[in-house]
Amino acid sequence: MxxxxxxxxxxxxxxxxxxxxxxxxxxxxxxxxxxxxxxxxxxxxxxxxxxxxxxxxxxxxxxxxxxxxxxxxxxxxxxxxxxxxxxxxxxxxxxxxxxxxxxxxxxxxxxxxxxxxxxxxxxxxxxxxxxxxxxxxxxxxxxxxxxxxxxxxxxxxxxxxxxxxxxLPPSLIIDFLALMGDKVDNIPGVPGVGEKTALGLLQGMQGGLDTIYADLDKVKTLTFRGAKTLPKKLEEHRDQAYLSYQLATIxxxxxxxxxxxDLAIAEPDREALKTLYRQLEFKAWLAELLEGNDEGVDDIERGTPVEPTPPHQANADAAVAATSSAARTDIIITEQVQLDDWLERLRTARAFCFDLETTSLNYMEADIVGVGLALEPGEAAYIPLGHDYLDAPEQLDRKAVLTALSEALSDERITKIGQNLKYDISVLARYSIVVKGPLIDTMLESYVLDSTATRHDMDSLALKYLGETTTSFEDVAGKGAKQLTFNQIALEQAVPYACEDVDITLRLHQLLRPRVDATGRLATVLDELEHPLIRVLSRMERHGVALDAKRLHTHSQELGERIRELETRAYELAGREFNLSSPKQLGEILFEEQGIPVLKKTPKGAPSTAEAVLEELALDYPLPKVIMAHRGLSKLRSTYTDKLPKLVDPATSRLHTSYHQAVTATGRLSSSDPNLQNIPIRNEEGRRIRQAFIARPGYRIVSADYSQIELRIMAHLSEDKGLLQAFADGRDIHAATAAEVFGVALDKVSADQRRSAKAINFGLIYGMSAWGLARQLHIEQSQAKVYIERYFDRYPGVARYMERIRTQAAEDGFVETVMGRRLYLPEIHAQNRARRQGAERTAINAPMQGTAADIIKRAMIDVDSWLQSQAETRNSDTFDAWMVMQVHDELVFEVKEDQVEAFIAEVKTRMQDAAQLDVALEVEANHGANWDEAH
Missing domain, CATH: 3.40.50.1010 (5'-nuclease)
Structure with a gap:
């Protein structure tokens, strides 16, 4: 062979x-x-x-x-x-x-x-x-x-x-298939003969159909269950068995x-593959193709844009598409005369692109190593300022260059273009340079065009829109423990890397901006919400919030004691010690040793011990309840009480989270290091964590929170008369819903009825089904269905809105917020019912969540603008206050102690005026020594 x-x-x-x-x-x-x-x-x-x-x-x-x-x-x-x-x-x-x-x-x-x-x-x-x-x-x-x-x-x-x-040996596989049949292919087989019986027959008779039918009496003597009655079945269906044999034979x-x-593999058609990978958006494979072209990629090819996102938007500008990195001119600025020339060009420009090369991704620790500049696609410059490797050439003085650049950076007439500009603005602030003028961020241009895209970083955008593979930081700096910081990278590598960054960013802007302008009201979303928010978030991050690390340390110790107590209790209930974090061991105890029914299985067929499963089991069994409590406390300890003190800046004793604009599909902000959005508020342990977020001496924490904002947006969007009237009358909306659904007077609504109505109100705007509502309220599904039907009977406008938005989403492929932000729904036409229904639920909820996100962003911009004007005209009548956190529908401030009441009145007015809906926005505000007291 x-x-x-x-x-x-x-x-x-x-x-x-x-x-x-x-x-x-x-x-x-x-x-x-x-x-x-x-x-x-x-x-x-x-x-x-x-x-x-x-x-x-x-x-x-x-x-x-x-x-x-x-x-x-x-x-x-x-x-x-x-x-x-x-x-x-x-x-x-x-x-x-x-x-x-x-x-x-x-x-x-x-x-x-x-x-x-x-x-x-x-x-x-x-x-x-x-x-x-x-x-x-x-x-x-x-x-x-x-x-x-x-x-x-x-x-x-x-x-x-x-x-x-x-x-069985391969020679008996056809006989095996013939006996038991195949439901998928509708091969009939012998009725009553399944897999085990067929196996027993073939093994016992030591042969196939011919052997079996030659001696049916012997079948009776086989020892497996049902063998004695088999000969009759086999005889009755002899023709069917042999037909099945023919059907199963390859x-x-x-x-x-x-x-x-003719089976030799030919050379791949690289051009066809590039086209297909672009159409199918297989970015990694496209990148491999582009990187693997040793002869380089010609200009036209490199500039060919990927199919635009979303599909109906305008094609890329031909001039931008025809420009490629291969044709770029890179300039290194190491002489004063060169710098003076570029400074003059910057002063007279309407816009320029810039990018800082630094020593760290953390703006609080980053030193500026160099500055990349671009005015037109195809030409880029890099000013090295801090490359200090052994034989590095002489470079211009960093302080002098930054002082010279600050004139253009702070010129309010000049537009500044960049990728993730918040980082550059925060780094420059450490050098006392304030970036002024209009901002354009390609990350945010991509984000407003399609928030459902998973990546908006420059490398991904270059591949997606320009068809270009960029040089990664690891390409020039290496990986792992031996990775160099940018100051250690030789200029021969640093210059093309830095120039590529600004050139690609500028080209992306020239391609993306026309698409933004051509798509609905996205230009308004970008220019009036996302871009102005960059400076707001930068200020919030840099100011940070004070944290009481000692309180958290004490809390962490107490959590540790309670976790150990829960472990001991779990061992008692299980009858032995085991690893509470091991799904396998937990599954053995719950489902094998204790005989608890299996509610759900993992993709591999093992009984699931996921949180949702344990939560349901905890209603009836003590051990799952203990496990849930143990998991909850362990997560709080590892995520917050142990971790938060480590994130505090030792120089200021303040916590500096990072806010992200281009992550969530609905437009909401997210945060990391730490994630402030997920600190629990409905239990005592979560509130104790919030107590560690404090005000500095002489100040108070003020929390201002939009009240039931998504329900108010639902009333506005649905134009339901009942909901609009309830809000206009200032009624407790959950109590009002309870009165309608349960048919009782408003003053007779019980606490349980209000709780159920609250679940209905919020559940329905998230597309909750009767099954989901039944689980949440611990009632029969039939009863939950009655509640939902009554709700829609009392609020028919809501039902009409939901049906209307489903239809609109199916026709357009997207939904919009009140302010024009779009969320695309690629699975709205999915044949799979579950996926299609998921897209429909998103279509219902996204306009509300997205509008709420837009409103609080507008509020942040307006409040920050007011606070900045206060800071610029500081006198005895101005407020000494800082916006320090944003969490969901809540803004948190640090305010001078004697100004709190007046500040609350001002900030409530500004937040309530952030949008004009058919239902007035309402803000609840309070103050305290810490975040928990203020909420």
């Missing part, structure tokens, strides 16, 4: 399995792509594992086969192919061909038959064959020269492997136009 085997890939099998087993992926224009990605991953692995082997990828051809003629009910029970799967067949075929792989689709037979025939031809020609499939039927082909490989399960089956897996004598010599 030849050393290199022929590899035969069951493309149809892998396509189905990838579709059902892998998470669904959809491109920005709605093209399903998850199964394509899964199959291509498998093919890439096979090419790597069998580098010198001929290969064929075989798919089922459309239309009937000889088996349909043999048995007209063959595969009759199969449901229609899902639209999301059908849509992936043609592009997958294109990708396979572009990879240089022979692709076969033969009319009248199945892929299995083509593979079987090619495998026989290979062995006849003295070659081994490897069949890559996940189909058990293929085991019948295995012999000493044919093996199966399943890349999804990382499984290889030779003759011994088949016997181990199925309990043909190995198909007439093929392609021979083994």
């Amino acid at each position: 030849t050393d290199t085997p022929i590899v035969l890939v069951d493309g149809s099998s892998y396509l189905y399995r990838a579709f059902h087993a892998l998470p669904p992926l959809t491109t920005s224009n709605g093209q399903p792509s998850g199964a394509i990605r899964g199959v291509l991953n498998m093919l890439k692995r096979l090419i790597k594992d069998y580098p010198a082997s001929p290969m064929a990828v075989v798919f089922d051809a459309p239309g009937k086969t000889f088996r349909d003629t043999m048995f007209d009910q063959y595969k009759a029970n199969r449901p229609p192919m899902p639209d999301e799967l059908r849509a992936q067949i043609a592009p997958l075929h294109e990708c396979v061909r572009a990879l240089g792989l022979p692709l076969l689709c033969i009319d009248g037979v199945e892929a299995d038959d083509v593979i079987g025939t090619l495998a026989r031809l290979a062995t006849d020609a003295g070659r081994d064959a490897v069949i890559s499939t996940g189909d058990k039927d293929m085991a019948q082909l295995v012999n000493s020269h044919i093996t199966l490989v399943n890349t999804m399960k990382d499984e290889t089956l030779d003759v011994a492997g088949v016997e181990e897996k199925f309990g 043909k190995t004598d198909c007439e093929l136009e392609h021979g083994l010599d």
Whole structure:
């Protein structure tokens, strides 16, 4: 046999399995792509594992086969192919061909038959064959020269492997299938004979159908259950058994136009692959292609934009698209005359792009190493200021250069362009340089265009919109413990890296901005909310909030004691010690030793001990309740009481979180190091953590929180008369809903009824079903359904809004906030019901969440502007106050003690005026020595 085997890939099998087993992926224009990605991953692995082997990828051809003629009910029970799967067949075929792989689709037979025939031809020609499939039927082909490989399960089956897996040799697999049948293909088999019975028959008789039917009396003597009654069944269905045998047999004598010599792998069509990867948004593979082109990529190719996101937006400007990094001129500025020339150009420019190269990603620790500048695409400059490696050339004085640049940076007439400008602004503030004038951030341009995109960093945007792979920091600085800081990087590498950053950023802006302008009201969202917020967040982060580390340390010790007590209690309830953090050990105790019913299983089939499962079990069983308490306290300790003190700046004793504008799909801000959005407020332990957020001496913490803002937005959007009137009358909206749903007078609403109404109010705006409401209220689903029906009867405008927004989302593919922010819904037309309903729930809720996000951003901008004007005209009548945190619908301030009451009145007015809705916004504000007291 030849050393290199022929590899035969069951493309149809892998396509189905990838579709059902892998998470669904959809491109920005709605093209399903998850199964394509899964199959291509498998093919890439096979090419790597069998580098010198001929290969064929075989798919089922459309239309009937000889088996349909043999048995007209063959595969009759199969449901229609899902639209999301059908849509992936043609592009997958294109990708396979572009990879240089022979692709076969033969009319009248199945892929299995083509593979079987090619495998026989290979062995006849003295070659081994490897069949890559996940189909058990293929085991019948295995012999000493044919093996199966399943890349999804990382499984290889030779003759011994088949016997181990199925309990039978390959020669009996067809008989096995014939006896038990196949529901998927509607092969009838013998009624009453399942997998175990078929296995027992074949093992006991030591032969196949012919052996069994030659001696039915012997079947009675077999020892497995039901053997005595089997002969009658077998005799009654003899013809059916042999028909099933024929249906299950893979043909190995198909007439093929392609021979083994036609299976050589050709050179990949790189141009076709680039086009396909751009269309399918396979960014990493596109990057590999671009990086792997040793001859470089020509200008037109590098500039070809990826399919825009979203799909209906205008094409990229041709001039921007035609410019590439390959044609860029890089300038290093090390002489004063060069600097003077660029300073003059900056002074007379309407806009320029800049980017700082620094020693750290943490702006509080970052020293400026150099500055990148660009005025037009294709030309960029880098001013090195702090490269201090051993033989670094002489550079201009950092202080002098920054002082000179500060004139242009602080010129209010000049627009500043950058990527993640908040970082650069915060670093420059450490050097007492204030960036003024209009700001343009390409990260935010991308974000408002499509907030559902996962990445808005420069490297991802360059690949997505320009089709270019940029130089990563690791490319020039190395990785891991030996990674260099930028001051240690030689100018030969630093200059092109820094120049690329500003050039790419400027080109991205020139491409993205026209799309923003051409799409609805996104320009307003960008210019009036996102860009002005950059400076607000920078100020908040730099100011920080005071933290009482000693209080947290004490709290952490107490939590540790309670955690140990819960561990002891868990051991008592379990009857033995175990690792409370081990899902496996916990599952054994709960479901095997204690016999608690399994509510849900993991994808691998193990009983689930996820939080939602334990939460439900905790209603009836003590151990899950203890585990839930233990998990909750352990998370609080590790995430907050232990971690927060480590994040405090020792110089100021203040905590400086990082706010992120371009993360959430709805427009809400997120924060990290620490994440302030998830500190619990509904339990005592969470409130104790908030007590550690304090005001400095002589100041108070003021918390101002929008009251029921999403319900007010729902009233505005739905125009429901009942809701509008309830808010206009100043009624407690939850009590008002309870009165309507439960049919009682407003003053007779009980605490439990109000609680249930609150769950209904908030549940419905999140698209909660009767099942979900029943779980939350611990009532029967039928009762929850009645509550929901009553709610919609009393508030019909809400029901009409929900139906209207579903229809609109399906027609447009997106929904909008009151201020015009868009959220795209790529799965609104999904064939899969669960995914489609998920998109519909998002369509209902996103306008409310997004509008709430827009409102608080507007409030932050207005309040910050007022506070800055106060700071600039500081006198006895101005307020001494700082905005220190933003959490969900709440703003937190640090205010001079004797100004608190007057400040609250002012800030409430400004927050309530942030938007004009049909329902007046209401802000609740209070103050205290710490955050908990103020809330």
